[in-house]
Amino acid sequence: MQMRDVIIIGAGPSGLFAALHLPQHLRVLILEKSSQAAVKLLMSAKGRGNLTNTSITPRQDYQTSDSDFVEAAFECYKVQDFLDFLAKQKIEVQEEAGSRILLKSWKVLQFRDFLIDTLRERGINILYEQELLDIIPGSSSFQVKTDKENFQSKKILLASGTKSIPKIGSTDIALQLAKKFALWYTEFYPALVGFETEKELAILSGSSLNARGELYCNKKLLYQQFWPILFTHRWISGPVVFNASLYLKNLLKNPNNQISFKIQVGQEEITKRFLSYLWFKANKLSSYTFTTNITGVRGFDEAKISGGGIKTENLTPNFELKSIPGLYVIGECLDVNWKTGGYNLQRCWTSAVVCARSFW
Ligand SMILES: Cc1cc2nc3c(=O)[nH]c(=O)nc-3n(C[C@H](O)[C@H](O)[C@H](O)COP(=O)(O)OP(=O)(O)OC[C@H]3O[C@@H](n4cnc5c(N)ncnc54)[C@H](O)[C@@H]3O)c2cc1C
Known part of the structure; x- marks a missing residue:
């Protein structure tokens, strides 16, 4: 079995953005349950893409039991850093009511495809229709079991989101693993619903x-x-x-x-x-x-996000589990959520980049 340096679970915005910021020499593979990447991202602002918000005050805004952690992460990767990333890629945005930042000329589909194409150019593949069932930590690597195959990797990034809108492939695998590894977590509940x-x-x-x-x-x-x-x-x-x-x-x-x-x-x-x-x-x-x-x-079938998730108290500032070094958790799997308007995607970009930079 081929050993990977990093396996990312979930090709949502968190997983794709983390992959983009990992050092290019690493052998990276993304495993995705669904037949498409980042379906929830495609739903943002009815396809226009409300990617962030200029009035985010991390300590006050995000619902979390660990606002110091969230503030520290945003110190490392701010809203302005994400706007600079977009500007560098010549992706135009505009500010609209409620300080929401939306794509100007692109649709969010083009932004999603830009992420996937850039990863492909760097030799990072997404294997679709691979549902993670279990992660088994070994002495120097992890065994990753999906419904189709087994994989081996030195490090794992768990970016599998939450169980809202199950019909597009969402699962609660993050909390199943939290229970297995005796992590602190809050049960998912339907939110933004x-x-x-x-x-x-x-x-x-x-x-x-x-x-x-x-x-x-x-x-x-x-x-x-x-x-x-x-x-x-x-x-x-x-x-x-x-x-x-x-x-x-x-x-x-x-x-x-x-x-x-x-x-x-x-x-x-x-x-x-x-x-x-x-x-x-x-x-x-x-x-x-x-x-x-x-x-x-209204239930998980309609909830734009799930509240709850894995608590950041389990993590080092690099989003690595303190109890299982080499296993990282980012994005919506975490118990860090906030209202509509770009806040939730920004916490994906921030957690992805802070985590990925720790691999440099
Ligand atoms: C209708 C709608 C509109 C939204 N609009 C906005 C908005 O305008 N602005 C904003 O900030 N936020 C918005 N959100 C919220 C935002 O899209 C999510 O917070 C964000 O997508 C979370 O990203 P993520 O990568 O952490 O998780 P996800 O986007 O959920 O991605 C996780 C990926 O992991 C895959 N996966 C799950 N389980 C497994 C498994 N067992 N094995 C392998 N793969 C697995 C999933 O298929 C998915 O592709 C919206 C959400 C919805 C549903």
Whole structure:
């Protein structure tokens, strides 16, 4: 069996970007479960690619139990470093509402293909339809078992993401390994996802309102934001709701918790349709506030990310497991998450580069 220097598990944005930053003399192989690379990246901003955000303040922004670790990683690879990388490759971007950085002339598909083509030119292959089943540490290397073959490598980068949207190949192998290796972790939960509501909202179904959304647990405010809220007949979604879902975590699992969502709609948003929801005929309302209990969250099938993951307390500053030297964990597998708007891809770029640079 051929010995590799590095095997990367997962050809998502974290795995591809790490491969790009590894020293070029290393024999690197990427194993990918699906038949395509980086499908979640392709979904970013409906194919436009919201790759980062200029207002990231790592210590305050990311949900993590170890903000020192996250801040230190961002000290080594900042948002500006990623923007410089794009500029060097002549990939044009533009800043849009909410400090979001989006691709300007390229689609995200072209960006994904640029990453793959550059890796191919460097002799780094992606083996598709290889599902990692197990990693077995040896005295000086690791055995990597997939559903098709066994591989041997001196080092492993685990970049297998989380279990949100399983139909595109996502798995929870990262947490299976965390359990096997007795690491600290938080169970995955669906995040950046819609809420199911107790109130019947059918009449607003299909509409989007700029409104203040406030999430409460037992009357305690957990999150608030002013941004669009989208309505379907039985659930609400949109950026405010998605971001609020990060705070819901597993709170709904406790039947004693009363979870509610308050929506404050300003005058300019009170349309005829909204008035018909209220059974009002007169257009004299200056604002309207209503609250609905949250009865559930939409599941992993729809969640843009999973909250939870492997805790960074397990890692050295180079993203290497303290208890298993040679095994590294990057990207969404880690318990470091934040709201929509480029924050989650930036934590992929940062963890990938900081990890890869430690191989130089
Ligand atoms: C619809 C949608 C829109 C999004 N929009 C944005 C956005 O605009 N901005 C933003 O910042 N973030 C966005 N995100 C989140 C962002 O895409 C993810 O956080 C990011 O893709 C995580 O990258 P990753 O490489 O760590 O994991 P992933 O992208 O999940 O990649 C992991 C890879 O590992 C593979 N894999 C999994 N298990 C195995 C296994 N057992 N063996 C082998 N391979 C395996 C998977 O098939 C996948 O290719 C969006 C997500 C979704 C779903």
